[in-house]
Amino acid sequence: MIWNETFECMTREEMHRCQSRRLVDVVERVYHNVPFYRKKMQEMGIGPEDIRGIEDLPKLPFTTKQDLRDNYPFGLFSAPTTEIVRLHASSGTTGKPIVVGYTRKDLATWSEVMARTLTCAGITRHDFLQVSYGYGLFTGGLGVHYGAEKVGCSVIPISGGNTRRQLQIMHDFGSTALACTPSYALYLAEAIRESGMPREEFKLRVGTFGAEPWTENMRREIEEKLRIKAIDIFGLSEVIGPGVSSECTCQNGLHVFEDHFVPEIIHPKTLEVVPEGEEGELVFTTVTKEGMPLLRYRTRDLSSLDYSPCRCGRTLVRMKKCTGRSDDMLIIRGVNLFPSQVESVLLEMKETSPHYLLIVDRVNNLDVLELQVEVEEGFFLDRISELQGLTRRIKHTLESALGISLTVKLVEPKTIARSEGKATRVIDKRKI
Amino acid sequence: MTTIRQLSIFLENKSGRLQEVLEALGNEKINITALTIADTSEYGILRLIVSDPENGYKLLKNRGFSVNLTDVLSLSVSHEAGSLAKVLKKFSEEKLSVEYMYAFSLGEKAVIVLRTDNRPKAFEIIERNNFTLISEDEIKNL
Numbered sequence: 001m002i003w004n005e006t007f008e009c010m011t012r013e014e015m016h017r018c019q020s021r022r023l024v025d026v027v028e029r030v031y032h033n034v035p036f037y038r039k040k041m042q043e044m045g046i047g048p049e050d051i052r053g054i055e056d057l058p059k060l061p062f063t064t065k066q067d068l069r070d071n072y073p074f075g076l077f078s079a080p081t082t083e084i085v086r087l088h089a090s091s092g093t094t095g096k097p098i099v100v101g102y103t104r105k106d107l108a109t110w111s112e113v114m115a116r117t118l119t120c121a122g123i124t125r126h127d128f129l130q131v132s133y134g135y136g137l138f139t140g141g142l143g144v145h146y147g148a149e150k151v152g153c154s155v156i157p158i159s160g161g162n163t164r165r166q167l168q169i170m171h172d173f174g175s176t177a178l179a180c181t182p183s184y185a186l187y188l189a190e191a192i193r194e195s196g197m198p199r200e201e202f203k204l205r206v207g208t209f210g211a212e213p214w215t216e217n218m219r220r221e222i223e224e225k226l227r228i229k230a231i232d233i234f235g236l237s238e239v240i241g242p243g244v245s246s247e248c249t250c251q252n253g254l255h256v257f258e259d260h261f262v263p264e265i266i267h268p269k270t271l272e273v274v275p276e277g278e279e280g281e282l283v284f285t286t287v288t289k290e291g292m293p294l295l296r297y298r299t300r301d302l303s304s305l306d307y308s309p310c311r312c313g314r315t316l317v318r319m320k321k322c323t324g325r326s327d328d329m330l331i332i333r334g335v336n337l338f339p340s341q342v343e344s345v346l347l348e349m350k351e352t353s354p355h356y357l358l359i360v361d362r363v364n365n366l367d368v369l370e371l372q373v374e375v376e377e378g379f380f381l382d383r384i385s386e387l388q389g390l391t392r393r394i395k396h397t398l399e400s401a402l403g404i405s406l407t408v409k410l411v412e413p414k415t416i417a418r419s420e421g422k423a424t425r426v427i428d429k430r431k432i
Numbered sequence: 433m434t435t436i437r438q439l440s441i442f443l444e445n446k447s448g449r450l451q452e453v454l455e456a457l458g459n460e461k462i463n464i465t466a467l468t469i470a471d472t473s474e475y476g477i478l479r480l481i482v483s484d485p486e487n488g489y490k491l492l493k494n495r496g497f498s499v500n501l502t503d504v505l506s507l508s509v510s511h512e513a514g515s516l517a518k519v520l521k522k523f524s525e526e527k528l529s530v531e532y533m534y535a536f537s538l539g540e541k542a543v544i545v546l547r548t549d550n551r552p553k554a555f556e557i558i559e560r561n562n563f564t565l566i567s568e569d570e571i572k573n574l
Contacts, residue, residue, distance in 0.1 A: 375442055375498045382440040382502045382547070383531055384470050384477060409474055412444050414496040 003119035003151075004112070007259045008314045012307065015315070018259050020053035022287035027051045027060070030293055033078040036071055037061070037295060057264065057285060058273055062296045065098065068238065072096040079103050079290050089137045090237050090336065100139075100237050101291040107146065109288055113243035113257045114147020120246040120255060120312075121208045121231040123177045125152030128203075130170055132180035132188075133211065134160040139241025140211050140334070144179045147243060153177070160184070163191045171202055178207040181334050182214040182222060182230070186365035189225035199227060208233045210242055211334045212367075213322055219251075232321055238297055239284050245319055250311050253318030260288045263319060264296065265305055268326035279304045281326045282319065300327045328426060330360060332367045335404045339425040342371065345401050351376055351390050355416045361429040369406040371398065374413050433555040435503040436568045437485040438545065441478040442498035445471070453478060456495055462488045465571055466545060468534040479534070481506075481545060483572050504547045505554060506566040511542040519544070522561050528553055538574055 002008050010018070028048045030037040040061040041047065050059060068076060073096075077084065083103045090098040102110065123129060129148045133140030141159055148155045158169055160180070166188060169175065178185065185207055192199065204226060210233035222230040234254050235242035244261050245254035256263050265280040266273055274280040282303045286293045301322040309315050330337045339358060346352050353374040361368050373394065381387055387410060395408045417424060443449045450469075457464065463483040470477045482488045485501060492499040509515040516535065523530065533546035543566060548554045558565060 382477065382479075382500055384472060385531075387442075387475070387477075388472070410442075411475075412442060412449075412496075413498050415444070 001119050001122065001124065002313060003116040007257075008116065008255070008316055010259075010315060012315065015258065016054055019262050019287060020055075022259070023054055023057065023262070023285065024048075024051055026285070026287045026289070026293045027295070029290070030078050030295065034076055036067065036076055054262065057262065057296070060285070060295045062271065062283070062298055063294045064298050065238070065300075068098045069096050073099040074101065076292050076294070077101050078293050084291055087137075088139045088142075088237055088241065097137075098238060100241075103290040106240070106289055106291045109260060110143060110240050110243055111146040111150045113240065113260060114143055115150040116147075116257060117233050117243050117246035118144075118147055118151050118153070118177075118208065120248045121177070121206055121233075122229070122249050123148075123151065123153060123206060123208070127153045127177045127206075128156060128173055128175045129153040129177040129179060130156045130158055130166070130173075130175040132158055132160055132166060132178060132184060133242075134334075138334075139235070139237045140179075143235070143241035143243055144208070148179075163188065167191055167195055167197070170204060171197060174203040176203050176205050178204060178226075178228070180207070180209065181211050182209040182218055183212065183333065183362070183365050183367060185209055185222050185226060185230070186218070189222065190365065193225070204228050207231065208246070210234055212331045213324075216321075234319070234322065236299060238294060239286055239299075240289070244284065248310060248312040248314060252310065253306055253320055255310065255314050255316040256305075256319050258317055261286055263305060263317065265303065266298075268300075276307060277304055279320075282322070300325045300329060302326055330358070330426060330428065332360060332369055332404055335402070337369075337402055337404060341402060342398060343425075345398050346373060346394070349394065349397070351381075352394065352410075353413065356425065357416050358426045359429065360426065367430065369404060370409060371406055372409045372411050372416065374416055375410050376413070433559070434565055434567045435551075436481065436506045436545070436566065436571055438502045438504045439478075439480040439482060439485055439488050439492070440500045440502050441480070441492060443469075443476050443478050445474060445476060450478065452495075453492065453497065456491055457482065457488055460484075460487065460491055462491070465574060466534065466536055466543070470532065479532075479545075481571060485568075502547070503551075504545055505551070505558075506571055507544045507546070507558070508564040508566050509542050509544065511537045511540050515542065516544065519561075519563060522557055522563075523548070523554070526553065526557055528557060543571070543574065 031048045084101040085104050086102040088100045131144050135141030145157055206229045208231045219230045231247045233242055233246045235244040239261055245256040247254050262285045264273055264283040266283055268281040282299045282301045284297050285295050302324040303319045303322050306318045328339055353376045356373040359370040391408045399405055466481040468479050489501050529549045531547045535544045
């Protein structure tokens, strides 16, 4: 099943024309409505008249996460706030979150691309869809929700957490489809096994999983343990939320809804567009958004693009499953974390040195984060209770600043390896 | 009223760390009078009374250890049953808490090293009850 054959199965030429028309419009829009883009384009010596089609895309300036922070909260909005009907924000961290505004049309677009996403996974109006992504400022829950309603699923907006209730509802309501993070899917699989409820009493058959990177191995594990088909979906709040791209049941790359989000792959250092098929950093231009359109937004996710048609009949370009990033951002239980955020918190505490190491692992299918931090030489305390108090204080300060739980381990001074160049701040044992 | 200086060293639970501290002190001919380790599952605090706390401190600091010089009290009691209990009874009667303590016996004497949460009050109790404080020189020459 294909939700919107017109757009999902057009020829490359048709897609080219569609993107060109929309790109011209969006450039016009941001040039006149967003001082940030006008200034950037003027500095580069280009105006809207220089953008005549999609082939002119590389002439446009990039947008980075930092640009979004610098223009916090609404500086990049391209519509007056009277037109903005919804706000979402990325995981609040030290500094400022990323804020995204949607007009009514943007919400319709979002529902459309999420309807395509769910249809890609084979989900229809006959399905009971349990939405176990968090509802709220995070785009996961509501994004899937609106798409599912558009498809006509019976939507169960249970949100994240409370695993026992998840199981009970999945069992009693007969949920046939599940939307959550892949790690939570595995966690639910374990919980079902431990509950002793026979798998035969569950009707679950398919899941759409995203918001964190996962491997083929993890997919196999989910499919075996939950006995369902596991579909990878991709999205980011800055672009729209979930619904940027999705695998179809062929599970061979994620179809990018490129009539809305035009992808490019660039070399993260030279910033040049790489030849087709080569790996590099994924960049999106949102050609239909009104609230906060972004030109050439650098996702920092590493991927590659395949323009060959898929067996499913879709002609939409496919991006390879993201497996890495071109910066040091970690995604832990769906929450974004930059090591520099940990550093700035530690720098404010006089008892610890800014030498630290973050160790990420996956235990029982859930991400766990450990911080090792050196005790400052001059600040060592003589009593165990003081050291334990210090540990608790570091843990508490970081947890409230980062929105993620972690364990803290004090280590001796000079035991965390120093290096000449870039220090190693992260050991990721998750093998993603 | 006199206190003695104790070396406190933060040690991770890793084999060989204690030996490194002891070897460093040994090489500089710094002698150890008393030693105790307070341990948790991840790290420990090594507490030492040594012949030359000043140099011991510098030496370990230069070696990159997290080390502190802490003032603690040392008392001498007779090495017989109940003598330590007698001292602590006076402390608890006055609601004085002992944060940590270790002790060893030497012939007819027993030596206590302790840290309390209120040193002036400890001195007061010690004086009133005629307990015997030990000075740094005295403990060195035991």
